[in-house]
Amino acid sequence: MANKKYRGIERKQARWGFLFVLPSMLFFSLFNFYPIINAFYTSFFDKRALSKLAPKFVGLGNYERLFRLSTAANPLSFYNSLRATLVFTLGTFIPLLVLSLILAVFISNLSNNRAKKFLQISYYAPAVLSSVVAATIWMIIFDPRGLGNQWVNGLLHTPGVDRRWLVDPVMEQVSTMIIYFWKYIGYFVILFITGLASIPPTIYEAAIIDGANKNQTFWRITLPLLKPTVVLVSVMAMLQCLKTFSTQYMIYTNGAPRAPINVITFNIYVTGIQQQYLGRASAMSVVLFIMMMLLTLLQFKTTKSENVDY
Amino acid sequence: MKKTLVILLLISLLLPLSLFAAGTKEDKVDESKPVTVNYWTHEDPARTKLETELIEQFMKENPNITVVRTTQSAVKQIELVQTAFAANQGPDMFNLPIENQYAYITNGRVAPVDYQAAGYKDKNDLLDKYMDGVLDTVTVGGEVYGLPLELTNWSIYINKKVFRSAGLDPEKDFPRTWEEMADVSEKLVIRDGDILVRRGFDFRYPYYLTFFVPMVEQLGGELLSADGKKAIIGDDAWIKALTFMQQWGPSGRNLGSPTYKNARNIFNQDNNDIAMAHTGLYQQGRIEQDNPDFFNSREWMVVPFPVFENAVRNVAACYYGHFFMVNADSDPAVQKAAWKLSAFLLSHGEEYLTRGGNIIQPTKALFASDTLKNMPYSQVFIDDMARAHMVYYGEDSSVIQTQIRYAVESVMLSGVSPEKALATLRAAVQEIIDEQ
Structure with a gap:
């Protein structure tokens, strides 16, 4: 009887919880699920932006055209886009991950709080700059008469x-990687700093008492305990690079x-x-969506480990 | 209760149908009812100032019409208008470059000109007011779908001081052929190693349909066959034009490149950066605004668009137009108001020319006026226009321009041979045409 009453309260609370979550669920469905489903649906039609005629059903025709082998030699083909995306992602995501971790460790170890804050803000600043400002800065740098040369x-x-x-x-691809790296490194440094701050200092104190040096502390304590943040940052950085x-x-x-x-x-644009x-x-x-899903799943699978508890 | 609900539901379903039925019976549009015309156009400070004044005057004369004028950058405008129309939320009245605008006619998105609302007796009366052939571009199935806000062509602006600093006499030594253009540019160029500190001339990248296709045509080539079914006619002409661009770029004589700052913009600064730029009559207003001292010094001049030495056709850079068009899905009363507004604005052609951004509206009255004739170097533009044609404006013109851009820039910047670039271009453009 008591159990039944308890379940009733639980259900009542759950109903309220559902009610509170409902607006954001609706918002999320409207602006995320609907476009995804609509893109899947539209991908089976020959739909032109300005046409008033009903879109013509072409089945897998659009997909067949994307992967048609005869287009592979065309430098503006979808095959080239796959190549360009992979090159950019690998060339940006790995340096982003490694260097943001190194910078985060460096900043976290600084004893001067003002210097710490200054560096955090400096690294993060490009992330909040508008694309127009970023474009102006980098075009001044990359102009043949500019600062880069x-x-x-x-x-x-x-x-x-x-x-x-x-x-x-080749230089053009490197230039895009440099700009992207500059724009987003600060964001990932902040994420790593947050992860580092959540590691209890007592663990470091114990390690120092046990005679561990800085190198050993980093590889044996910091990195293993930071694994959830590393996974989060690597997934986020990879998805950002793909997009x-x-x-x-x-x-x-x-x-x-x-x-x-x-x-x-x-190419989509x-x-x-x-x-x-x-x-x-x-x-x-849709192809990009599937690629991102598969790569994320793969990353989760390869980095899966026991939860870290302090 | 249920019965009442069913009745209410039926009424709400049938009411719009009954209204529609009434509309078909009675075609007369109430022109005195209050309407709002949403007018989207591209940014141009001088034109904005003039149109704000004119619209104010128009609203005073037509108190039932409210005009909401919205501006965007020229590039953004193209995308915004298209996205808005794709979502059936297009503006009531807008203008775009014709190569982007033509698809709105073929897709039934815009309404034919309402001659009476625009103040013309009929179609012939309208045609009679404009230069011959100008409205052919927007005439489909015998109906005219737009009124020209501007018709623009580009000639070559020269900074006389830069010419003299290189020991050249601008009046005598200005380039008449493309070969001379390269040689004169070589004399004008100042380099720091590979880096161009001063350029002689540089092209108007990436508007390849406007300047590059005419260069090909001078050599006997064509973008499309006469029936529009075959892409890239006259391989020799295309290869020669592509080779010229290859030689122009950093891998050839290193005279210019699309990655340097826009020649037209830096020309106004008169900073010894560039000697020649390819642009329109409207540039005069911009020079005056950016650098009045340079404008008033008259240390600049305008010369015709060059031709190749062995040209088989004397063709100048294409002209292009922006047309006022009206959304076919707007309320009929709004459509009438929009045509009325278009005609009102276009009745101030001389003001657009002198203080509205120096733009030319191709009416017979304006072309005969002293105002146009007295504009510095206007005759150069008029003569160049006479030996030019409208830019290619087919439904896929922007896609084709992208492909030409890729071909030219691959030979200029990526070391691709003109023959290979041409083969890729032909395949791509043919596919675009076949898909249509």
Whole structure:
């Protein structure tokens, strides 16, 4: 009888809980689930942005076109977008992960609190800058007469050499990686600092008493206990890199060639917005969605371990 | 209770149908009812100032019409209008470059001109007011779908001081051919190693349909066959034009590149950065605004668009237009008000030319006026326009321009051979045409 009464209260509380969660669930469904489902649905149709005619059902036609082997040689094909996305993700996500961890450890170990705060703000500042401001800064740097050439030539004592930051296909990809790295490193440093702060200092004190040096402390204590944060940051960084768009868009609109940096999201933009093929762009979005799901699952599986308790 | 509910439901379902039925019976639109016209256009400070004044005057004369004018950057405007129309939320009245606007006609998104509302007796009366052929671009199925806000072409602006500093006489030594353009630029260029500190001339990247296709046409090539079914006609012409661009770029004679600052913008500064830029009559207003001293010094001049030495056709850079168009899904009374507003604005052609951004509205009256003739170097633009044609404005023009951009920039910047770039371009453009 008492048990029944208890269950009744629980249900009542759950009902209230559900009511409180409902607005955000509706919001989330409207702005996340609906577009995802709609993109899946649209990907089976030949839908043009301006057409008033009913979209024509093409089954897997849009997907077949994306992966048609005869288009593989076209530098603006979807195959090239897959390549560009993978190169960008690997070239950005690994340095982001490693260097943000190193910087976070360095900042956390600083004894001067003002210096700590200053560095945190400095690293984070680019993340809050608007794309327009970032574009202006980097176009000044990458202009052939800009600071990029001046710095590198000054450093290497090679006056007058144009490093072709936005011209050479390899340099263009490196330039996008540098910009992205600059913009997001601060965000991941803050995440790591938060993770580091949650490790109880008593563990370090015990290790020091036991005679551990700094190197041993980092590899045996900090890194294992930071594993949940490392997994979180690596998943977030990878997903962010796969979704990169504004950096490539900014470079392209300033005159750089498209093919080397034609990542999937940029291809989606060009196909859907500029060329008006909404069905085809939706198929690309679905492929990107599946890629992101699979890579995230893989990452969770490979880094799965016991929970860390202090 | 249930019965009442059913009746109410039936009424709410049938009411719109009955209203629609009434509308079909009576086509007359109440032009005196209060309406709001949402007008979207691209940013241009001088035009904004003029149109704000004109719209105020228009609303005073037509108290039942409220006009809401919204501006965006030219690039953003193209995307915003398209996204809004895709969601059936397009503005009542808007303008875009014709190569982006034509698809709105073919997709039935815009309404034909309401001649009476715009103040014309009929279609012939409208055609009679404009320069011959100008409205052909927006005429589909015998109906005219837009009124031209501006018709623009580009010629070559020269900074005389930069010419003289290189020992050249601008009046005599200005380039008449593309070969001369490269040679004169070579004399004007100042380099720090590979880096161009001063350029002679640089192109108007990435508007390849406007300047590069005419260069190909000068050599006998075409973008499409006459029936529009075959892409890239005249391989020799295309290869020669692509080779010229390859030689222009950093891997050739290193005279310019799309990655340097926009030539048109830095020309106004008169900072010894560039000697020549490719731009329109409207640039004069911008020079005056950015650098009045340079504008008043008259140390600048305008010369015609060059041709290749062995050109088979004397073609200048294409002209392009922005047209006022009206949303076909807007309320009929709003459509009428929008056409009335368009015609009112366009009746101030001379003001647009002198203080509305120096834009040319291609009416016979304006072309015959002293105001246009007295604008510095206006005759150069008029003559260049006479040997030019409208930019390619087919439904997929922006996609085709992207492909041409890729071809030109791959030979200029990525070391791709003109032959390979042409093969890729042909395959891509043919596929675009076939899909249509």
